[in-house]
Amino acid sequence: MEPFESLYGRRCRSPIGWFDAFEVRPWGTDLLRESLDKVKLIQDRLLMAQSKQKSYANRKVCDLEIMVGERVLLNVSPMKGVMRFEKKGKLSPRYIGPFELVERIGEVAYQLALPPWLSVLLDQNLTFDEEPITSFYRQIRKQRSKEIASVKVQWKHPPVEEATWETE
Incomplete structure (x- = not known):
């Protein structure tokens, strides 16, 4: 018995030991057909995994339509070591507002009515x-x-x- 087989109770399936010594390997068209079947199986499984990941990502994405006159929060990008709105570090706010939407400029660009101290x-x-x-x-x-x-x-x-x- 090989050491791996005695420890784990099964044969070693490393790339070197995929085939048994006494196993009859297919030659010619049989080898080609078997290889093509394995490639097709791998492609199908990759496609299935991609579609599953795509469905997970699409659950989080939603089309958001904001109308003129609505009030929205403004995302403030935090900077390390900068005091923002009287708070510094982790406790500095991520969003400020709400501010009124004045005009839609593009698909994702809007003009907000900001107060004078922020403009x-x-x-x-x-x-x-x-x-x-x-x-x-x-x-x-x-x-x-x-x-x-x-x-x-x-x-x-x-x-x-x-x-x-x-x-x-």
Whole structure:
């Protein structure tokens, strides 16, 4: 008895040991027909698995039609280490609102009526200039051979809690 067979009670079916030594192997057209049958079986099972996965994915997808005048929540992408809406980290909100839908621009693009504290006027190249208002604190960080002076700056648009440290 082989060691595998004595341990597990069955023959080893590794790619090397697929055929028994005394088994009559088909040759010629029989081998070709058997191979084609196995390929067809594999293709059928792959197609069945793909259709099952597709049905799982299609259950979650639904066409959502939003009409003008309805109120929706706005998804806010979290950024690591940034205070957003007076909360930082895990507890920062994922959605804010609700806001009224003003206009439908495209299939998935909408214009919302945002409050003035949230609206930012953008240039033609979709950028905006942030202006500093005041500086609160000043600190000097010492590195090996130099000292770096930093100031905490209050910007025009975000609230006081979102002030940042900038080099002097």
